[in-house]
Amino acid sequence: MNIQQMRCVMAILDHNLNITEAADHLNITSAGLGKQLKSLEIELGMAIFVRHGKRLIGLTEDGGNIIESIERLLVEAEGIRSFAQQARHPKFGKLRIAITADMSVESLRSSISEFARLSPHTEIDIAVIPTDAIDRAIVRAACHFALSGSSMRTSPAVAAFPLYSGPLVAVVRGDHPLADGKAAGAADLAGYPLVAGCSAAIRRRLEDALTSAGVAAAFRLQTTDAEMIERQLRSTEAVAIVGAAAVPPAWRHRLVVLPIALHDLAPFEMWLSVGRAAALPDQALAFLDILAPHLAARRLAACLRDGVDQRPEAPVGWPQDISTP
Missing domain, CATH: 1.10.10.10 (Winged helix-like DNA-binding domain superfamily/Winged helix DNA-binding domain)
Known part of the structure; x- marks a missing residue:
């Protein structure tokens, strides 16, 4: 074998x-x-x-039973390969990160800059993947870890940890009737076509919150493409709903970002997914120390070793650079 x-x-x-x-x-x-x-x-x-x-x-039935073992062995093999590469070239390497579209590379901007300053010889490769592809990317060793807006773990070979929690926000063009800086309530959102700039799971949360408030949502589009969302906002009176962490910095100059006032609206979260058997390279641990110092990446490695998953502590609020205005 x-x-x-x-x-x-x-x-x-x-x-x-x-x-x-x-x-x-x-x-x-x-x-x-x-x-x-x-x-x-x-x-x-x-x-x-x-x-x-x-x-x-x-x-076959036997084949289905051994797939989990094969996945785990491939993760372990990639961990050994990464360790050996790091031992040979400790100052060089590639950090592979997968993110879902509802996270936005912008949410990692300051962490990437700081990591590049501290590890100038490490190349960072960021791939945007569907939420339901996270497990597969990790198990196939296509990335060292994945960041997503929800925990979608299905493979026993993958562990998930909450990193941050923050609000969803509404985004409109500058001359929109809602562009007065006030929080958008249920009645406000129900009065305009909505663009869901988030995952289907987050959209369902919003629909549930609006239903609880006694109004129906009229979604015109669901996409995480920032350019497409902005075109919709500029050409119509649509309101985009996105996670605070997914707001591109340029939008804060060209559009208006508003808080949402819905009591039953669940927060937007950032989740970290990693392979249980993976030996995360020092570059990955260093990046996680920058992104989420409260997680303590070394402790994360211990959690994986001890089989601990989905820590019960509530994730903390967004760091300043990705918080709402």
Whole structure:
């Protein structure tokens, strides 16, 4: 059994059981992938996939049971590889961060700047991914950790920790009837078309809060594309609802950001997701120390080692640079 064989299994799953696409992803031939899979199944003494002729149509019961172990082993292997790379080149490396679109790179701006100052030789690679892809990105070692607006952990190989909690805000153009600086209430929001600049889960929170207040929401669009949202705001009397941390700095000069006055509206949160078996490199721990000093990244490593997940402490408010105006 080897790492390449396990990667072949996960690539097949990632590409909906399509051998050709999985092989292309791994830069090997379809025949080569099939040979790796067959060799692994012979060694294990069991079939991992159900076959119909030459096609794979699903996981066998045994195959489903070993996927979790394969995921965990791949995370551990990536941790060993990262450790070895850091040992060889302690001042160099790449920090891979995944964020969901409702987080916005802007929410990390000051942390990135400080990290770049302290670790000038470390390259930072930030990828924006769907919320439901967090587990897969971590398990496949596509990132060292992920930051999202909600905890969507489904894999036992991934642990999630709350970092910060902050409000949702309303954004309008400068000549909008609501652009008086006052908090937008339920009646205010119900009077205009809404743009949900957040995840579907956060949009549902807003809909529930408005329903509790006795009004119905009229959502025109849901997108986390900042340019698309701004075009909607400038061309209509729409009101955008976004997390305070997702407000681009330029909007504070071109648009008006308002607090929202809804008692039952749950806050917007930042969650950290990491692999349970992953040995986070020093660069990742250093960045987390800057982003969330209250978390204590070294303690985080201990939590992972001891199997602790989703710490019960309430997350603290947003740092000053990503708070509401």
